[in-house]
Amino acid sequence: MNAMRWILFTSFFQVWHCFENLCTKNTTSILLSSCYANNKAYLANDGNVKTTEKYCSYTIIQQTKAWLQVDLWEQYSINNVKIYYRSEGDLDDQYSWKQYRFRQFYLDVSDLPASETNTTQRTRCYTDNTTYPDLPPNIIDIPCQQTARYVIVETTYDAPEDDPTEGAILEICEIEVYGCRTGRFGSGCKICSGCAHCDITSGFCHQHLKDSSNLLILYIVIGIMGVSFVCIQLFKIRQNIPSSMRTKENQHDKKSLAPDNKDTRNAYQTLMHVRQSSHYEDLI
Structure with a gap:
């Protein structure tokens, strides 16, 4: 290669x-x-x-x-x-x-x-x-x-x-x-x-670059080739990561997000309960 x-x-x-x-x-x-x-x-x-x-x-x-x-x-x-x-x-x-x-x-x-x-x-x-x-x-x-x-x-x-x-x-x-x-x-x-x-x-x-438009086209083609090369290399790197590691990463992400989501829901429910109580209206 x-x-x-x-x-x-x-x-x-x-x-x-x-x-x-x-x-x-x-x-x-x-x-x-x-x-x-x-x-x-x-x-x-x-x-x-x-x-x-x-x-x-x-x-x-x-x-x-x-x-x-x-x-x-x-x-x-x-x-x-x-x-x-x-x-x-x-x-x-x-x-x-x-x-x-x-x-x-x-x-x-x-x-x-x-x-x-x-x-x-x-x-x-x-x-x-x-x-x-x-x-x-x-x-x-x-x-x-x-x-x-x-x-x-x-x-x-x-x-x-x-x-x-x-x-x-x-x-x-x-x-x-x-x-x-x-x-x-x-x-x-x-x-x-x-x-x-x-x-x-x-x-x-510059036998093929007779005007600036041709030069611009050349730069665009080179740019597209460069971006494609980078994307291919990133894809190859991704493919080289073992599937077990990718699964563990996903599981870790879910576990780390779960407590956050539960705490957020509990805090929201507590706030709504306070608002509905007469004690909250006295505080206001």
């Missing part, structure tokens, strides 16, 4: 608790180690997941290291990070733009920014091991169950296809960091796909 109650309790939070894209928070900021032309950092967090050049942020050439940093402003319980890398045209077409610069990248989290840390000071979530001529997927969803403020995508890879251009380059079109506020029920969270609303602060997904 206790196991069933725990399953119901945890199931409730698994349904209503969620991971949301933390990049959509007003306080979240995106930073690049460098910026090429008009392909600035904000393009990696504008909600547009197209992977053609004009929708992507990317860094300049001739750098030994390139990184993109997501600053969540405070610690969050992170679940996964989804990255959309630049890729255009048909991958079988030699003139199409492919994600060869995406090889060998790594994903770290930290409580300090990328400019103040190196890889040994961070927590590693993922390392890509793709080698030439193979290509990593340009859209990749990476599990990263850590608690941190900063999410850092970094590379030192110099793609041979870039020759004679040299250096590490990142071309990230969109990044999504899914998680919830630290201290919530992280193991029961879900991605709020298609939610009407997901409260990032509380971490709860």
Whole structure:
């Protein structure tokens, strides 16, 4: 019985608790180690997941290291990070733009920014091991169950296809960091796909609570369930009392009430007798 109650309790939070894209928070900021032309950092967090050049942020050439940093402003319980890398045209077409610069990248989290840390000071979530001529997927969803403020995508890879251009380059079109506020029920969270609303602060997904009337109905249902549970428990307690004890209690109640009732009747009869006597009238 206790196991069933725990399953119901945890199931409730698994349904209503969620991971949301933390990049959509007003306080979240995106930073690049460098910026090429008009392909600035904000393009990696504008909600547009197209992977053609004009929708992507990317860094300049001739750098030994390139990184993109997501600053969540405070610690969050992170679940996964989804990255959309630049890729255009048909991958079988030699003139199409492919994600060869995406090889060998790594994903770290930290409580300090990328400019103040190196890889040994961070927590590693993922390392890509793709080698030439193979290509990593340009859209990749990476599990990263850590608690941190900063999410850092970094590379030192110099793609041979870039020759004679040299250096590490990142071309990230969109990044999504899914998680919830630290201290919530992280193991029961879900991605709020298609939610009407997901409260990032509380971490709860209100996909079925589209107005206050629905919320009121939910409270009423919970209240009825609570009262029913209490009544059932009281009934069970009553049923567990031996019948012999209940009989003795009833008999004791009758015996305790009998003298009281007899004394009351005697007092009443005495009063009526006094009233009817002449002695009572003399007293008045």
